[in-house]
Every structure is written in C-alpha cells, then in structure tokens.
Amino acid sequence: METGPEVNKSPAVIIAGKNTEAKERMKEPRGRPVARTSGGWIHDLCAQKAVVLLCPLCTHKFNPGRLGYVKDRCFPIAIGKCDGCDVMDNHCSAYFWEETYKELRDTPEEQRARRKRRDKAIRIGHFD
Amino acid sequence: MKFYNTIGGSAPHYRRYKVAAAHAVGAPVIRTAAGATGVTIATTTSTANAIGVVQDNGADYNAGVNIPYSTTQGDVEAVYKVIINPDAIWRLLLNEGATDGTALTVRTVSTAASDGLVVTTGFDYSSPQMDEGTVWCTSGANVGQSRKITSTSTTAATVIMPFLNDTVVGDTFQHAPYFVGNSPFVQLTSNLLNADNSIAVGSGAGFSVLDLELNGVSDSYVLAILIDHVFGVST
Numbered sequence: 001m002e003t004g005p006e007v008n009k010s011p012a013v014i015i016a017g018k019n020t021e022a023k024e025r026m027k028e029p030r031g032r033p034v035a036r037t038s039g040g041w042i043h044d045l046c047a048q049k050a051v052v053l054l055c056p057l058c059t060h061k062f063n064p065g066r067l068g069y070v071k072d073r074c075f076p077i078a079i080g081k082c083d084g085c086d087v088m089d090n091h092c093s094a095y096f097w098e099e100t101y102k103e104l105r106d107t108p109e110e111q112r113a114r115r116k117r118r119d120k121a122i123r124i125g126h127f128d
Numbered sequence: 129m130k131f132y133n134t135i136g137g138s139a140p141h142y143r144r145y146k147v148a149a150a151h152a153v154g155a156p157v158i159r160t161a162a163g164a165t166g167v168t169i170a171t172t173t174s175t176a177n178a179i180g181v182v183q184d185n186g187a188d189y190n191a192g193v194n195i196p197y198s199t200t201q202g203d204v205e206a207v208y209k210v211i212i213n214p215d216a217i218w219r220l221l222l223n224e225g226a227t228d229g230t231a232l233t234v235r236t237v238s239t240a241a242s243d244g245l246v247v248t249t250g251f252d253y254s255s256p257q258m259d260e261g262t263v264w265c266t267s268g269a270n271v272g273q274s275r276k277i278t279s280t281s282t283t284a285a286t287v288i289m290p291f292l293n294d295t296v297v298g299d300t301f302q303h304a305p306y307f308v309g310n311s312p313f314v315q316l317t318s319n320l321l322n323a324d325n326s327i328a329v330g331s332g333a334g335f336s337v338l339d340l341e342l343n344g345v346s347d348s349y350v351l352a353i354l355i356d357h358v359f360g361v362s363t
Contacts, residue, residue, distance in 0.1 A: 048184075048185070048195065049184065049185070050184040050185070050209065051142065051183045051184045051209045053142055053209075074131075075131075075139060075140050077139040078139050078140050078141075078142060079138075079139050079140065079141040079142065080141060080142035080143065080209075081142075081144075090139070092142075094140070094142065096183075097184075100153055100183075100184065103130070103153060103154055104130055104131060104153065104154055104183060105130055105131060106130045106132055106219050114341075114343070114347060117343070117347070118272070118343055121266075121271065121272070121343070121344065122271050122272040125267060125268070125269075125271050126266060126267030126268075126271060126300070127266040127267065127271070127343055127344030127345070128344045128345070128346075
C-alpha cells in the first residue's frame with residue numbers, strides 16, 4: 001500500500017459569533033486591512049497622531065501639512081514598512097504629528113538657537 | 129528621550145511592536161517580561177535588554193481614537209512604533225532629581241582657588257559621589273569651560289587640568305555624574321524621558337555616555353547609547 005504524506009483530515013470547525021478566525025485576524029496589527037484604501041488608512045494613522053512611514057512611491061501622495069504633520073527633516077531617510085503599501089523599504093520618509101515631533105527630535109533650528117544662546121552666555125559671562 | 133543620530137550614521141529603523149502597557153512617547157522599552165503582552169517599559173535604573181524607544185502611541189483600525197492599552201476582548205491591540213537601532217544616540221536633558229523639568233541647582237564658589245584646580249562650593253561632592261564626573265563653569269571668568277573631576281571632598285571638586293582662570297568667590301559651577309565613556313550608567317527621571325543629574329557616578333540604567341552638552345541650569349544634556357540592547361552584539 002502506497003503511503004503519502006499525512007494530511008490532517010479533521011473537519012474545520014466554524015464557530016459563529018465574534019471569535020471567528022477572520023475576526024481575530026482583523027484585530028492583528030498587520031498594517032492596512034485589505035478592504036481599506038491606502039489614503040483612508042493613512043488618514044486613520046494621522047488621526048491617532050501616529051508616526052507615518054511612506055516609501056518613495058507612496059510619499060508624494062501624502063500632504064503632511066494639511067493634517068498637521070511634518071516630515072522628519074533631521075533624518076530624511078528611514079527604514080521600515082511603508083504604511084501605504086506594506087513594503088519594507090530602506091528609503092522611507094517618516095512623518096510626525098507636529099507636536100510629537102518636537103518631543104522626539106532635536107531639530108536643526110533648536111540646535112542653532114542653543115548654539116547662539118551658548119555663544120551669548122559666554123560673551124556676557126554667565127548662563128541663564 | 130530625543131533621537132539624536134546613530135553611531136554609524138544609518139537611518140532610524142522603525143518597527144511596530146505589541147506593548148505590555150500604555151508607554152509614553154519617548155520612553156525606552158525592553159524585552160517582554162514573562163507573562164506580559166508585549167514589550168515592557170524600562171525603569172529609572174534599568175534598561176537591560178533594551179528594544180528601543182517609543183515613537184508614537186499606536187495605530188489601528190479605530191479611526192480618530194488613540195489606542196489605549198486594553199486586555200478587554202474586542203478592543204484593538206495596542207501597537208507602538210519603536211526605533212530599534214542598537215547604536216542610536218539618545219539626547220537627555222539633565223534634571224536636578226527624578227522629576228523631569230527640574231532645573232539644576234546653581235553651585236556658587238565659596239572659597240577662591242588661585243590655581244584653577246579646585247571648585248569649592250557648599251555642595252558635598254562626595255555624597256552623592258561625583259568623582260570621575262564633570263564640572264563646568266556657568267558664570268565667571270571660566271564660563272563655558274568644563275573639566276573632568278578627579279577627586280572629591282565634602283566641600284570641593286578637584287580637577288587635574290586647571291581651569292584657565294582662577295576661581296573666585298561668586299563664580300557659579302555645575303556638575304554632572306557623567307563623563308564620556310567613563311560612566312556606563314545614566315539614571316532616568318521618573319517619567320523615563322530624561323536624565324537625573326543628582327545621582328552618584330556609576331549608578332543608574334545601562335547607557336554609555338557619548339557626549340555632554342554643558343550649558344545652563346535648564347538646557348544641559350547628556351548624549352547616550354543604550355548599551356544592553358537585544359539587537360546589539362552583547363545583550
């Protein structure tokens with residue numbers, strides 16, 4: 001008798017209700033759901049003030065200023081999964097909600113202002 | 129904690145991770161504890177097995193709603209973006225104590241030193257121990273100069289490389305328990321976002337000090353790297 005690979009022939013058990021596998025999968029944070037368009041998904045992220053990563057093909061479709069977002073100018077290239085098309089890319093652009101951005105980055109403007117304050121403090125002989 | 133750069137100059141690497149609680153933006157997270165639901169928050173004195181630093185507070189399907197951490201069935205899972213570069217440099221404000229936003233205390237010279245080698249103020253530099261830390265001048269002829277502390281007493285910090293000018297009564301100085309590479313610890317403030325400057329040299333969480341930005345009482349910083357990182361060479 002010929003033997004082949006064992007196959008699990010147990011019947012699938014489908015449980016009606018809220019804990020079906022499909023519904024459980026929907027809760028998994030795997031990126032944009034199949035049913036959502038990229039634009040709507042990105043807007044959801046922005047509504048939650050989340051960091052948005054976009055690959056070079058998706059980034060030009062996003063208008064950060066309209067949503068109170070700023071591009072990470074300190075680090076114009078970021079590594080990660082594009083929130084638009086779910087592709088791992090080494091040349092993503094990162095966008096931050098403006099208020100969060102100030103908490104997370106030392107911007108060139110801040111660095112220049114600090115340098116000026118330091119120069120002034122040394123010139124006048126004391127720091128504030 | 130602000131992302132400053134990476135040692136190698138590479139781009140920040142973002143990953144979305146499940147979390148074990150509602151972690152603040154800018155706080156470091158560590159490997160998940162047994163029984164926890166995801167990456168766990170660090171403590172003020174330990175960042176062992178660090179994963180990275182939280183960059184946002186989640187993103188999922190509930191449009192317009194920040195994702196709270198919830199274990200209630202039916203609620204969406206809290207997932208945060210984290211910068212995971214093991215060589216990332218983090219910038220932390222120096223605070224006088226565990227409360228973030230507390231300015232450093234001004235230390236005023238009470239006894240002059242004509243050799244520029246001793247900074248004598250009313251502060252006890254031996255408790256908490258500041259030996260091998262840093263002292264810098266915030267007003268007086270030596271303003272802007274810093275030196276490594278090489279010995280301490282109950283009233284003074286001594287340096288080997290003299291300040292360029294004599295220290296005179298009324299000059300003000302600051303000190304920090306940190307020095308480049310020599311103090312592999314930075315203690316975090318209670319909100320885990322910045323550095324506690326009031327601790328002894330060699331105590332705190334696992335950071336290696338890369339550099340110091342020494343300015344006034346409310347704008348001095350330590351630049352540090354998480355040395356016990358799960359994605360680094362040594363964990």
